[in-house]
Amino acid sequence: MNGSATRRIDRVALSGDTERRDLAIAVEAPVAIEVNGLGYAVLMATPADLDDLAYGFVLAERLVDRAEEVIDVASHGTDAGTLLRVTLAPERHDRVADRVRHRISESSCGLCGIENLEQALRPLPAVAAQSAATTAAIFAAAASLRDHQPLARATGATHAAALCATDGSIRLVREDVGRHNGFDKLIGAMARAGLDWDGGFALLSSRCSFELVEKAVLAGCPLLATLSAATTLAIDRAAAAGLALRTSIRRDTLHAA
Template identity: 35%
Template sequence: MAIASVVNDKVFFEEVKVQRYQEGIWESIVDSVLVEVPVALIYNGYSHVVVMCTPNDIIDFVYGFSLTEGIIKSLNDIRSIELVPNERGIEVAIEVDPLCVVRIEGRKRQMSARTGCGICGLDSLSDVVREQEKIDFDFVMDEASIDRALQDSSALQMMNQKTGGAHAAFFVSNRGEILLTREDVGRHVALDKLIGAIHQKKINSKTGFILTTSRASFEMVQKAVAAKVGLLVTMSAPTTMAIKLAKQMNIKLAAFTRVGKINLYQG
């Protein structure tokens, strides 16, 4: 499949032939496999990072990644975005306010971020924990709202239903209504795409929470703080560093969530 054909028309999978062994029998079947391509983010002419992800919602990703990485302070800092697909992947030429270049220099990378992680490739341990503004409000968590979102989440995971290979991130209203869904092969990219969409649509992030299908690792909390949400809910496990950061940043953190079950690690 040509990469140029999937940037605009939302194709996210390819059908491939596979030999399947089941109950003592080999058979030929057709399987749907998630499309993954390298996406190079180039700020003001300088290559910053290469991320492996699906070629969908790239504009959302650019805004979300730029915000959660602290490269920009608001969407207005980005002056233009141009997608340039080629046979090797997708190059994204991003023109930002000159003041942002200093921040980009402070987040240098020496390698590709293979899963869309905001930390991979940094050349100094001091760059891992960066300064962020604390969450300045107390989000009121409602167990029924989390349950409702969990119940509705599976039906909205189109990529995962088709391929079984995608993580999802959701923005959920305080009533439990899923307002936005973004999926990707990497959990970090799915979250960045969601955060980019939240800001592009000018949704007040204080009016809801983020739910993800992944674990709650440090950088997922860091991104949620950058999005200015008061609660991050994950379906899998947390890490010690994620819990520590959540406490420092005053964001509520729930993990191992299922319908009728919540482990609240911070808040």
């Protein structure tokens, strides 16, 4: 499925004049993820690059440690949305079952009890790699990001996640209506293609939340840059793992944490 669809929309001017136009609108639809035959999650996502989404999602959920442990991804379109059936290596089934058990408990009553709180903020590995990117490279990547966002240019409604080289050139981009999904798609695309950070960094068009920090750390990213600001928990989790943050990127300023 494409990332956009045409809808007829009224365009209303300040004067009150109305013009009926056909516009490209970003698609947001349910994507149900089933892992080793177990229902795991339902995401509201842009139904494009779904194999990348599946790989990035299971890596971020710590269901696998390596892309090679993903045996198959099958996408099935339905009237209600898309079903992604992900098959992992047999030795990962116990890990999947354990996480499903925790997720069922979380969904029934929210994050309640010590066990669930520990699951929500599980320890992160230390970031071993370092980025060689300069501040100038980060500004250069931020300035050119829009040129690599065809869906955002068409619809104005999607986030982007980019793999950037040390000089700030953009190597790979994925887009989605959800910032988490976009980053999962990028990480999944990198895993499938065998791409590494190579001293570069990730650039996201969103704010920096703790979930995005955790995805970056688990993907071995040495530096995470976001156009908008970071939350307290994002800063704290990044510091604990040794992940460099560059946030609130404007034309000539940014925040370093």
